[in-house]
Amino acid sequence: MTFPVFDIFTIRSRKAVETANERAEAARYDQTLQDLTGQFRKAQASLEGARHVAENTPLELDAARTTENQERARYQVGLATLVDVADAQSLLVQAETEDAVARLAVWQNLAAVAASQGDLQPFLQFLHDKTRGGP
Numbered sequence: 001m002t003f004p005v006f007d008i009f010t011i012r013s014r015k016a017v018e019t020a021n022e023r024a025e026a027a028r029y030d031q032t033l034q035d036l037t038g039q040f041r042k043a044q045a046s047l048e049g050a051r052h053v054a055e056n057t058p059l060e061l062d063a064a065r066t067t068e069n070q071e072r073a074r075y076q077v078g079l080a081t082l083v084d085v086a087d088a089q090s091l092l093v094q095a096e097t098e099d100a101v102a103r104l105a106v107w108q109n110l111a112a113v114a115a116s117q118g119d120l121q122p123f124l125q126f127l128h129d130k131t132r133g134g135p
Contacts, residue, residue: 036116036118039116040113040116040117042116043109043112043113043115043116044113046109046112047106047109047110047112047113050102050105050106050108050109051106053102053105054099054102054103054105054106056102057095057098057099057102057103058099060095060098060099061092061095061096061098061099063095064088064091064092064094064095064096065092065095067088067091067092068085068088068089068091068092070088071084071085071087071088072085072088107127110123110126111123
């Protein structure tokens with residue numbers, strides 16, 4: 001068995017390169033974990049914000065419906081103008097739109113949370129159950 005003496009320098013150099021490569025990959029892995037954790041936390045925060053908004057839009061929608069009904073009743077007895085009724089109806093349409101957008105934002109953020117966890121299957125199953133009238 002022979003062992004060339006000068007190969008020891010080549011082996012040390014290769015070892016140093018591989019050690020540096022290993023550290024670089026470990027750093028990349030840590031950065032990826034931090035990025036994924038950040039995405040998950042951002043998605044959760046967005047979901048909470050969307051839920052908060054969606055909780056308030058039904059109240060605004062009810063108020064807009066009440067206002068529209070009152071303005072229509074006032075118009076029928078001659079106490080309001082057609083412009084007043086049109087304004088109330090415009091506010092009602094705006095409230096209905098905001099309510100629909102808020103509900104959609106909740107669903108979008110639920111999907112974003114599931115995507116940030118790397119598994120859409122629970123979200124898709126939940127969506128399937130909701131569209132079928134499940135629990």
